[in-house]
Amino acid sequence: MTGVASFWSIRGHLGNSAYLALAAAGFTTFLAAWWMLAASGLVDPVFLPTPDGVVRRLAMWAREGDLLTDLKVSIGRVLGGFTLAAVMAVPLGIYIGSFRPVQAFFEPLMEFARYLPAVAFVPLVMLWVGIGESAKIALIWIGTYFQMVLMVSDNVRQVPMTQIEAAQTLGASRGEILSLVVFKSALPGIVDTLRITLGWAWTYLVVAELVAANSGLGYAILRAQRFLQTDKIFVGILLIGLLGLVMDQGLRLLHRRAFPWLHTR
Amino acid sequence: MTAPAPCIRIAGLGKTYPGQSLPALQAIDLDVAQGEFLALVGASGCGKSTLLRLIAGLEAPTSGGIWLDDAPVTGPGPERAVVFQDYSLYPWLTVLENVRFCRSLRVHTGNASDSQAASAVERSYALLDVMGLDAVRDHYPNQLSGGMRQRVAIARALMAQPRVLLMDEPFGALDAQTREVMHELILRLFEIERSTIVFVTHDVEEAVYLASRVVVLAPHPGRVDGVHTLSLPPPGERHPDLKLAPELLQWKKTVLERIRATSGVQHDLDKLNRLAELSRRRTPT
């Protein structure tokens, strides 16, 4: 059967419906394993709630609590910090990837900065900007900015030299080469970079909300721990995972829509 | 008949890449006449691409200079269009947008009443028509075959009516049949456009079939071994039958012999013999 053969061929083809079915099976297996472990009574429900218990808690949180506010606050912080980092990182990344002196000046500095542990900046950030909204934004920025700059500069360096030289022989000025060739050519890679760093932004959001907040999903998780509401902790964690997944898929969709030449054949 | 005025003058040209001890090119003197089809051949690494890139202004010479119509070449420009071997089309632009990329065209100024812009628009359609690209005008390059992609690259280079068309192994990645088709196409274009062409190739038959003069470069360091003015009909009047004509084969032989004489083939044979010797020793008797 060709179907079976192509199923296991390296980098073989897989139809859309088969892909979706397998993805659903993956989630189902995970849920089933969780449910069986929780229902078996081997683990104390205080440590491991059942999936339906978690769903009930979600409904309750939405109905009686401030789930929507927490969601909005957290999403706002992630997008704020992430957007600020992106707006600052993309231009610098393009310049580092295009001009050697700029690269020499910034790249070693950025390489150094990205190894500074962002989490260890929490006390500093609180000293500098307190525990207001700017603290969360600042931590997300510290956690994503330096990586973003370096990854964007890498995206820019991937632009084939021939494309740049062709533009030079076609009378393009330096500015035109940057905007019409380098940026356009690197853009799909840059969007991928943003998609990957968005995931990290969520991580740093939770860190910030765990230590310095009185609203948001991370703060809700922390409070739930104080009251031993394990199911609420689960809801918080799963919601963050789900939100990340949705944003990731959104950026993938944008990729397919905005760059048709990469997806038509 | 008076000699046509030189279009490109190359004098005492030398190029040493930074960090290299041996020059890639040394003391090149060469005149390219207006409307000439010149082919550059030679062993791999003899500096063909380097010479072409110097004419294009993509590299700066370390000695000597290049003049186009008596003006020194100091950088790239649309009057010296380049067709690269590969990967030079913009994958995010359609065929038509690629062809109209050239910045000196008034197409981009957005002034619709501009007569220059109007004629550029007309020319882009005419070029696509000649190139057989009409049907794929709105396709992206990755939807095209290799031969079609090179045709787009040639159309894009010709758009601004360059004085010189520089081509670095433009058909090197194409299969033999497609290459034959491209040979006829480039000869017809040469006849219509009357631009000067400098054409780098590995393929000696391609060189003698297309060009009116063939320059053989010798390696280490890159220098002119000889210039062969072919006693064949002018490029515009050539037809595929010529590929098997005795006079063409004679030229092919002459040029090939020069390339062999200047390249390290003998050296390689010695190495092969040494390897054969080692293999013999390992074979149990």
Ligand SMILES: Nc1ncnc2c1ncn2[C@@H]1O[C@H](COP(=O)(O)OP(=O)(O)OP(=O)(O)O)[C@@H](O)[C@H]1O
């Ligand atoms: N950017 C560079 N930096 C250093 N050396 C280079 C560079 N480009 C080319 N060279 C060297 O210069 C010499 C000539 O190279 P060039 O590419 O011009 O040869 P070529 O005749 O086009 O070869 P091929 O037939 O393989 O394309 C070679 O020895 C090559 O290694």
Ligand SMILES: [Mg+2]
């Ligand atoms: Mg070459």
